[in-house]
Amino acid sequence: GDSVTQMEGPVTLSEEAFLTINCTYTATGYPSLFWYVQYPGEGLQLLLKATKADDKGSNKGFEATYRKETTSFHLEKGSVQVSDSAVYFCALSTKLDTGRRALTFGSGTRLQVQP
Amino acid sequence: EPEVTQTPSHQVTQMGQEVILRCVPISNHLYFYWYRQILGQKVEFLVSFYNNEISEKSEIFDDQFSVERPDGSNFTLKIRSTKLEDSAMYFCASSEGREASETQYFGPGTRLLVL
Numbered sequence: 001g002d003s004v005t006q007m008e009g010p011v012t013l014s015e016e017a018f019l020t021i022n023c024t025y026t027a028t029g030y031p032s033l034f035w036y037v038q039y040p041g042e043g044l045q046l047l048l049k050a051t052k053a054d055d056k057g058s059n060k061g062f063e064a065t066y067r068k069e070t071t072s073f074h075l076e077k078g079s080v081q082v083s084d085s086a087v088y089f090c091a092l093s094t095k096l097d098t099g100r101r102a103l104t105f106g107s108g109t110r111l112q113v114q115p
Numbered sequence: 116e117p118e119v120t121q122t123p124s125h126q127v128t129q130m131g132q133e134v135i136l137r138c139v140p141i142s143n144h145l146y147f148y149w150y151r152q153i154l155g156q157k158v159e160f161l162v163s164f165y166n167n168e169i170s171e172k173s174e175i176f177d178d179q180f181s182v183e184r185p186d187g188s189n190f191t192l193k194i195r196s197t198k199l200e201d202s203a204m205y206f207c208a209s210s211e212g213r214e215a216s217e218t219q220y221f222g223p224g225t226r227l228l229v230l
Binding site for chain 1: 159213214216
């Protein structure tokens with residue numbers, strides 16, 4: 001079945017450092033790919049998404065490119081801030097037997113940014 | 116900005132008791148979902164709901180679980196006889212449509228602890 005693999009956390013960075021969180025996937029067909037973020041005490045919020053190969057999703061300085069050839073969707077940010085401290089989830093839309101979709105999530109990566 | 120809300124934020128119950136988790140999806144959304152995250156594990160799809168019936172469900176969603184849209188705004192998840200392994204964070208989500216590229220908007224979650 002479909003699956004998403006994320007790098008283990010926590011990832012600890014200093015403010016203004018460069019961030020990469022790796023995400024690779026296994027899926028049949030052509031899923032859409034998502035990054036969700038969960039700030040402490042809050043729900044999952046969509047950070048960005050890409051719906052086809054070579055698409056780049058971006059938001060709040062974060063970006064990720066849908067790489068079909070390497071089945072990857074790595075999250076990057078050039079300069080992290082303390083306020084970026086959160087758990088980041090990579091996800092893909094899985095096509096179910098009915099033809100409809102559900103999200104398949106990675107295990108989440110906790111990012112801690114220190115001042 | 117419209118958001119998905121969930122109540123309660125925390126629920127503690129005794130094994131064998133029934134619990135009802137409540138969600139208010141975004142008002143113009145047509146598709147509703149429940150996911151759960153057992154501590155330290157991935158977010159897992161439970162069930163999706165459309166047009167007042169279950170669209171699809173995962174193998175986790177057994178006869179102990181049921182969902183309902185009792186009125187025009189609420190969407191509930193009922194666990195009839197809770198087990199210790201039902202302890203988890205339960206997330207409700209909603210989306211406008213069911214395409215692969217559709218964003219699912221998540222609530223803040225209900226943390227359920229079964230003793």
